[in-house]
Amino acid sequence: MDYITIDGKSVPIEGEKNILALIRKAGIDLPTFCYHSELSVYGACRMCMVEDERGRILASCSEQPRPGMVIRTNTRKIQKYRKLIVELLLASHCRDCTTCTKNGSCELQKIAFKVGIHAVRFLNNRKQVPIDISSPSIVRDPNKCILCGDCVRTCAEIQGVGALDFAHRGSNMQVQPAFDKPLNETECVGCGQCRVVCPTGAISIRTNVTDVWDAIMDPNVRVVAQIAPAVRVAIGDQFGFPKGTNTMGKIVAAMRLMGFDKIYDTNFGADLTIMEESKELAERLEKNENLPLFTSCCPGWVKYCETKYPEFAGNISTCRSPQGMFSAVIKDYFAKADEEEGKKTFVVSVMPCTAKKGEILRPDNFTDGRQDTDRVITSVELIRMIRQAGIKFDEIDSEALDMPFGMASGAAAIFGVTGGVTEAVLRHLSSDKGYKALSQIEYSGVRGNDDIKETSIMLGEREVKIAVVHGLANAGKLLGSIKAGEVQYDFVEVMACKRGCIVGGGQPLPVGPRTKKARAKGIYSVDRESQIRFASDNPVIGHVFEEVINGKEHKLLHRNLQ
Secondary structure, three states: OEEEEEEEEEEEOOOOHHHHEEEEEEEOOOOOOOOOOOOOEEEEEOOOOOEEOOEEEOOOOOOOOOOOOOOOOOOOOHHHHHHHHHHHHHHHOOHHHHHHOOOOOOHHHHHHOOOOOOOOOOOOOOOOOOEOOOOOOEOHHHHHHOOOOOOHHHHHHHOOOOEEEEEEOOHHEEEEHHHHOOOHOOOOOOOOHHHHHHOOOEEEEEOHHHHHHHHHHHHOOOEEEEOOOHHHHHHHHHHOOOOOOOHHHHHHHHHHHHOOOEEHHHHHHHHHHHHHHHHHHHHHHHHOOOOOEEEEOOOOOOOOOOOHHHHHHEEEEEEEHHHHHHHHHHHHHHHHHHHHOOOOOEEEEEOOOOOHHHOOOHHHEEOOOOOOOOEEHHHHHHHHHHHOOOOOOOOOOOOOOOOOOOOOOOHHHHHOOHHHHHHHHHHHOOOOOOOHHHHHHHHOEEEEEOOEEEEEEEEOEEEEEEEEEEEHHHHHHHHHHHHHHOOOOOEEEEEOOOOOHHHHOOOOOOOOHHHHHHHHHHHHHHHOOOOOHHHOOHHHHHHHHHHHHHHHHHHHHHHOOO
């Protein structure tokens, strides 16, 4: 086996593509701004510079390891080099750190402290530019941008959208949409993955916390919340729980202390989606029309398809997302009580996704002109509200969700990971509801992190071909293959964010490989520990279809496409 020497320690080369990976394997936390393992190597920030035995300075992220190399990561020359880089970044950076949404988790803050900067020697002569608040999902503040390029590469390489890029040259360089258009006038889908990789507060979540507090404080408003599956496995680590811990009970207790009147589970909405989407698939298969059927749960994907591949827009399921279905049902359920009590029901959904903020504003998700979901807050915003309320999240006792919409199947919970919607649909369509059938579906190829997964199921005498894809750039590749006639499917699940909602644009950071794995494990644990594994076995579903929906399926559960 070949080795290189890092700070006097022999480190084996085991397929690593760059020196940085070996340095981290050696237990050394080398600072970086622009390096992400899933993105192309950019080498712009120069923070990962190291020195070899000849005194040469190398960018460890882009330098391939060679047997016998001797690398030093913390020489005096390197220390001065890194410190100067950070000082220059700070010199042209907005310094409103105490009011920045990234305060306390900013990589620039952390690295400035790490390299020992206690004062900035240079004046900030950079011209202030307007903050872009045009998007309902994210806010772009160019004054906090350090030009690392992470958002540009993520938007282009992972999402295939390309809404952001570099403009101008030299000291005038900026990251912005083409022609400096407002973000909401571009092809941006609102997924928030640019915010996930942004090391500073240059891209942040468009917050709706104040609006929610205002509703809670209004005695004439009934504030009803629904909580998405991926939220429960992401919030806990911000309060000291192991990564991936299911903290749903504590979330409910905290929200009751805040003043929410009713708290439900979006998983119930997912059960509704399973029933309706499976029915729609069966109808399309029977007519052999508008195939493949594309899932409609992910608003980022829906907008991407409408913008980039409008010829496939008719293939998207007419079903609303679980959020959309559930909010419509909630508003309808409380309509009589609102009239009798002189109140207004205000629906707040807690989502892992920034694109959901845009979804609720789409007219095709309205019911008779009524906006069903009044506000969306992300996991990050809920964490902020818990802290604002002074709630000791780790100390409060867990509480149960409210009925009648507090019961859901395990199949609904797995909507939070890539392949989960497909697996839930396969369970519903399967004639065998036994444990072995569940295991067969689990290992049919729908789980895992492959970019594109394929499986099939026999429905009667017909083989139904299925694909699962995550990451919009991968979705674009799949759509291109379908368009060219290279592949043929009957059902396709698409999620905008790689690995699904567990890494949505509104989830707490950082999200490294260990966190991603733990969140997925947590979601599957919710399913395994559920007494109800099939949406059709949820006893409340039948009651809701009979007593609440009662013939209004198209009005409440499907998008208004007129």
